Amino acid sequence: MAAFLTEPLLPYRILEEGTSSSSSSPSxxxxxxxxxFVGLSLVLGIACRHLLRGTRVPYTIALLxxxxxLGSLEFGTHHRLGKIGDGIRLWANIDPDLLLAVFLPALLFxxxxxxxxxxxxxxIVQMIILAGPGVLISTFxxxxxxxLTFPYxxxxxxxxxxxxxxxATDPVAVVALLKELGASKKLSTxxxxxxLMNDGTAIVVYQLFYQMVLxxxxxxxxxxxxxxxxSLGAVGIGLAFGIASVLWLGFIFNDTVIEISLTLAVSYIAYFTAQEGADVSGVLTVMTLGMFYAAAARTAFKGDGQQSLHHFCQTVASTPVELFGTIRPQSKIFNILNGGAGAKVGVGIKIGIGTGGEAKVV
Structure with a gap:
């Protein structure tokens, strides 16, 4: 049994050995x-959005x-960026699971x-075909x-x-790009x-093959x-949290802060309940929760609570996620180029997780 487990897990063990020496931050x-770096990323994002307003250059491409x-200057040259570079390295070496746990529920919701x-x-028919059979075909x-290609x-x-x-595809970047280019509403939908469904399906397929690898x-x-x-367990948990939170929202009157805080709290609690407690897809759970809100809870928000929630989540998604998700794989790529063959084996898996598949990532 030990020999059986060693062979499939070989890429992950090599990845850990190949990157452990280069993952430490400067003393x-x-x-x-x-x-x-958080402040710098916000300032750069604001500047890009302001300067590119009215142009045909997509905002997300500029952030990319x-x-x-930034990643190339810090990791690809001998000229360090001082305190800014230290901040970049700290964010580049952050646990990808932590990065996804912080940003993913709010972005998906x-x-x-x-x-x-x-x-x-x-x-709905086109969406299900693309997210169901389409993901399976893409996976195989x-x-x-x-x-057949990798010599590992x-x-x-x-x-x-x-x-x-x-x-898995990135719903945040794709939809933002479509909106920037003025695509039709049907195509965007x-x-x-x-x-969204693709992410949920890919997570479930990933969990299945992960159990097989183990x-x-x-x-x-x-x-x-x-x-x-x-999948059905995730949908059930999302609906349960959605019904309970919408009933609670019905007792809140003209308090936007409570409405936004409750909605975000429920999305995070539902995600971790599904992911860690019930061992089902947290992505599908939050997606179900958000769609339930879209179908049944729009009237539960009083005043400008709904619009304020959209603006807050868009602010969270706009700049830090794009820069963090780009700089992290940059650091891994330059470590691989400067390292041995052992590090090269894990590049696909490490970059895929580091960008959130992202987003998402995440």
Whole structure:
């Protein structure tokens, strides 16, 4: 059994050994240096949004280029950026699970809550086809390409694990780009809804192959049972939290702060209840919660509470996530280019998790 587990887990062990020596932050840096980068990212994001207003250059592309430039200056040259560089390195070495846990629930909730119900009803068939069979086809195609192309002697289970991880798309960046380019509402709804469902489906597929990599065997009946349990359980938890929180919102009168705080708190609690407590998909749970709010809870917000919630979540999503998600893979790429072959084995998995698949990522 030990020999069986060693082979599929080989890429992850090599990844840890290949990056552990380069993941430590500089001895001269302080935890407070991380705050400098947060302020810098906000200022750069504001400047890009202001200067590009009225142009056809997408805002998210400008943020991507800025993130690549900052990461390249800090990790790709011998010229350090001082305290700013120390802050960049602190954020680049942050635990990707922590980064996703902080940003992902709010981003998923805002994206699903902002969707229009009547548009979803018109496009639901296309969304389900793309997010269901489309993800499975993408997973097997990517897994086969990885198995046949990479010289690492991965098993099919490990290759399909990475294929499922890479099948997820980024709903935040895609939809923001469509809005910047003035795409039709129907197209935006299809891609946004498919992206959200795609993330949930890819997470479930990833969990399935992850269990297989760890040595757990599945027959077709067990696979169907696992997929149904993980997906339907997530939908049930999302609906339960949605109904309870909407009933609570009904007793709140003209207090926008409480409405926004309660909504965000419920999205985070639902995510961790599903992900850590019930061992089902937290992404599907928050997506279900947001869609339930979009369908049944819009009238529960009094005054400008709903609009304020949208603005707050968009602010969270706008700048730090883009720069953090870009600088982190930059640091890994330059470490790999400067390192040995051992580090190269884990690049796909590490960058995929570091960007949130992101977003998301996350």
């Amino acid at each position: 001269s840096s302080k935890p407070s240096d991380a705050v400098i 280029v800025l993130g690549i430039a 805002e994206s699903s809550f902002s969707m229009e119900v009547h548009q979803i009803k018109r496009c 195609c990517l897994g086969a390409a990885l198995k 002697e991965w098993s099919w289970k490990t290759s399909l694990l990475l294929g499922g991880l890479l099948s 299809i891609i946004e809804g498919e992206s 040595g757990k065997s599945f027959n077709w009946e067990a696979i169907i049972k696992f997929l149904a349990q993980v």
